[in-house]
Amino acid sequence: MSLTVVSAPGKVLLTGGYLILDREYKGLVIGTSSRFYTIIQPGDNLSKIIIHAPQFNDPNWEYKITIKDGLCELSAFEKDRCNTFIETVLKHSLSIIANRISSQKFDELILKGLNIYVIGSNDFYSQREQLKNSNLPLNTTSLRTLTPFCKVHTTLKQVHKTGLGSSAAMTTSLVAALFVYFKCVDNVNDDIKERTLIHNVSQFCHCLAQGKVGSGFDVSAAVWGSHVYKRFSPAILEPVIKSENNIDITVLNKIIDPDYKWDNQIKSFTLPPEFKMILAEVDSGSNTPSMVGKVLAWRKANPEQGTNKLWNTIASNCAIVIDNLIELTNEYEKDKTEYNEAIRTCSCVNGSTWSNLLDKERSGKRIFELLYSIFTEYQKVRQSLRDMSNMSDAPIEPPMQTRLLDACTEVPGVVMAGVPGAGGYDAIFCIGIGDKFVTQVEKVWENWNEMSVGPLLTNESSEGFKKENLENVLGLKNFLEL
Ligand SMILES: Nc1ncnc2c1ncn2[C@@H]1O[C@H](COP(=O)(O)OP(=O)(O)O)[C@@H](O)[C@H]1O
Numbered sequence: 001m002s003l004t005v006v007s008a009p010g011k012v013l014l015t016g017g018y019l020i021l022d023r024e025y026k027g028l029v030i031g032t033s034s035r036f037y038t039i040i041q042p043g044d045n046l047s048k049i050i051i052h053a054p055q056f057n058d059p060n061w062e063y064k065i066t067i068k069d070g071l072c073e074l075s076a077f078e079k080d081r082c083n084t085f086i087e088t089v090l091k092h093s094l095s096i097i098a099n100r101i102s103s104q105k106f107d108e109l110i111l112k113g114l115n116i117y118v119i120g121s122n123d124f125y126s127q128r129e130q131l132k133n134s135n136l137p138l139n140t141t142s143l144r145t146l147t148p149f150c151k152v153h154t155t156l157k158q159v160h161k162t163g164l165g166s167s168a169a170m171t172t173s174l175v176a177a178l179f180v181y182f183k184c185v186d187n188v189n190d191d192i193k194e195r196t197l198i199h200n201v202s203q204f205c206h207c208l209a210q211g212k213v214g215s216g217f218d219v220s221a222a223v224w225g226s227h228v229y230k231r232f233s234p235a236i237l238e239p240v241i242k243s244e245n246n247i248d249i250t251v252l253n254k255i256i257d258p259d260y261k262w263d264n265q266i267k268s269f270t271l272p273p274e275f276k277m278i279l280a281e282v283d284s285g286s287n288t289p290s291m292v293g294k295v296l297a298w299r300k301a302n303p304e305q306g307t308n309k310l311w312n313t314i315a316s317n318c319a320i321v322i323d324n325l326i327e328l329t330n331e332y333e334k335d336k337t338e339y340n341e342a343i344r345t346c347s348c349v350n351g352s353t354w355s356n357l358l359d360k361e362r363s364g365k366r367i368f369e370l371l372y373s374i375f376t377e378y379q380k381v382r383q384s385l386r387d388m389s390n391m392s393d394a395p396i397e398p399p400m401q402t403r404l405l406d407a408c409t410e411v412p413g414v415v416m417a418g419v420p421g422a423g424g425y426d427a428i429f430c431i432g433i434g435d436k437f438v439t440q441v442e443k444v445w446e447n448w449n450e451m452s453v454g455p456l457l458t459n460e461s462s463e464g465f466k467k468e469n470l471e472n473v474l475g476l477k478n479f480l481e482l
């Protein structure tokens, strides 16, 4: 039976929150090992599309599809149930596909209907309640006992997300799976043009569904994995975002074409060898209000507070962090033994003491310099984010998070600990070297009293979306009524 599986990763924006909304600045976004999976099988009903989200208590959406003047129209069987992201992707991806392949090929597949499964790794959703109901402590050992893709025992609306970017990963995996299923692409894992096409369509659908053109870093991570990101000019999508209810398919087809004038920049990236990223979701009892609007309005209204200078300072500190991380990988390539030895030395002591290793004429001096510089430059980034918090009155790194991050930074081997993306009370990341820091930081989290800190199991994985073999993804097959 023909069956298509495509997965896309979640994201963590390590540096560049707020700045990357502006094309002048870059951000470092890391792809996660937690992935979102879309499976497509032929349906057994004429032109009916069934979407299954089996992890939720409200698991299905059903649509009837019709094609009129080259455009797909969807009508929901249950009018009061909708999923904007899914509907936007189906409607527009299918319209684009119908315009790119022969109508015979398209009709053949669409008339059978589609059975689609959308399933996210456990880390996309908080598993706190689940562990509590089973009387298990909130730690990684407990999380490892959960079955992959476990039920969340609530509805999609009420689920507590962890901030890994479920909507972008879902959008991208669904777009790519549709293009693969309809054979509108041949070699999507390796062909850059095809990958660019999926990027452009996903970026358009995601912006349309969320009702605004953001920086697009989350879709970009779902497509390209970890990278240094510079956004696309929002003007690119303007003609098709403005006319939401009356999109001209000819214009849309032109804009999503891989040869169209998209000006986003992607420089691929992986954390240096022996580096590990760990994440936690935080339940502080405080909600992070929508901060983007607040910060941008403050920036615009208060040039006299030196906002441009602050933006440039953060950008230059971030650039050093990124360049040094890249140089560390080069140092590893030059001399692996020396690199591993330096990492071992630094992993046993607190980052603020790495400066003591610089005086001595010892081998690996450049590696110590780079590590210490990342440590100190990232501390400066955090200070600037706190300044931004204070001046804009948006809790980007609020004091509660500062105390927690400082405690993480004290742990030997920790290189940087911070709030990802837009910041707030919801999550933290921690990047360190060697093996020991992970257990020690997790201990800090487990014993933290001021708020409840729940680890995630995800770590860095630099791969973007990919076509998968169902057999290779543990636990995924169980959902299919094969
Ligand atoms: N498992 C899922 N099944 C179906 N839709 C999903 C699923 N996970 C996320 N979504 C879609 O993504 C939306 C969440 O988007 P958003 O609030 O922007 O979260 P995030 O920050 O994780 O991207 C949901 O309203 C839904 O439309």
Ligand SMILES: C[C@@](O)(CCOP(=O)(O)OP(=O)(O)O)CC(=O)O
Binding pocket: 013, 016, 017, 018, 019, 020, 021, 163, 164, 165, 214, 215, 216, 217, 218, 292, 420, 421, 422, 423
């Ligand atoms: C402020 C931002 O630059 C980064 C926001 O990063 P998050 O990782 O917090 O993203 P969401 O999951 O969409 O809330 C806005 C942007 O770039 O779109």
